[in-house]
Amino acid sequence: MKADEVLIAHHDVLRGLLRELAGTTGAELGRREELRDRLLRELEIHTQIEDELFYPAVVDVSPLLALAHAEHRQIDDQLATVMRLPVDDPDFGAEVRMLEKTLRHHTMEEEERMFPQSHSLGEARLEELGEQLRERQRELAASGGMRLVMRLKRATLRVTKA
Template structure:
């Protein structure tokens, strides 16, 4: 699968989980969904940072560099919010507030990737390279799933 398609699929999955949390009142279920979101985001940002963004850098333009720098900073902010969540009671009002902030952050970041970074990659890196990068990422995802099992 093309790298950009794999990443879009993961964005969709995380967005769907955020919607589910929003509709869930039960604290235990909220916590479960939250853990799943955290796990999916961790592997997603890892394959982007270790495999995808370095490939994007190959484009070699200032615009590409700028986008990647910004993306790393946004991942960093996501990490900060994720790190706090385990300490918040899912029944607490603050849990919902934090989830809203996190979901808006992720949504904004994912939309920017899909609307700006990915189209640039499809134009400049080409299909074969994107397929190759996609395969590398897929292998990393599978390796992390094996470790988790």
Template sequence: MDAITFLTNDHKVVRAMLEELAATTKRAVKRRTELLQKIAAELEAHTQIEEEIFYPAFKEAGEKSDDDKMFFEAMEEHRTAGDLVLPDLLQTEVGSDQFSGRAKVLKELIDHHAKEEEKEMFPRARKLLGKAELNELGERLAARKAELI
């Protein structure tokens, strides 16, 4: 599986879990807790494999200043979600009103980030990297994620 297909599939999994989390009520304490742990593990692994493998390959292949902008924006979105919003949500009481609001913010951030990657970065990566390199990157992403999860 190529890198773009692999990462897009990851996006679908996380988005579905975030959607389910956003649809829960304050009474669903156990389900919220389970979902949040799964989401955190998936996001941490996904972020790490993108930053270790995919983003460096994209940056190295980049030819324009727009490619650099995409790279740095994606890194900043990872930092915002992974270092600020997710840790805050993990420390929030799952049965609280604050949890619902923070879960929605995380969902919106991730959705925005995934859409940008899928509409801008991934099509550009297809042009820059080529089929063989994307397949090799896909294998590396899958192997590294298996190590992390």
């Protein structure tokens, strides 16, 4: 799989999770918690593999890097807001929909503008990069390191909330 195909497949996962989460009500607390945890995990993995591997690889062929990094920070901030809210908070749905909107915009921009620019790296490089992305994705999904990051992040969010 080429790098852009790996990332688009993961975008579909993220968009699906956000759509599902946005479709829940304040009466489905367990479901909301579960979807939110999965979203946090997948979003962390996604921004990490892009920041570590994909963005540095396209730095010479895409002028959109600064914008993309700024959007990752915005997504991170909005995710933090969603993590901080109790799942039965009346604003929960609205915050999720705002995050969904930002993520849709960002992923669309990558798919329609940045990924086509990345094609100038050539097929072989994109295949190689795709393999690296998938391997790192698997590694992060399986690693205790990732779980630690998540625990720390949630602990930090709890402290910030108080």
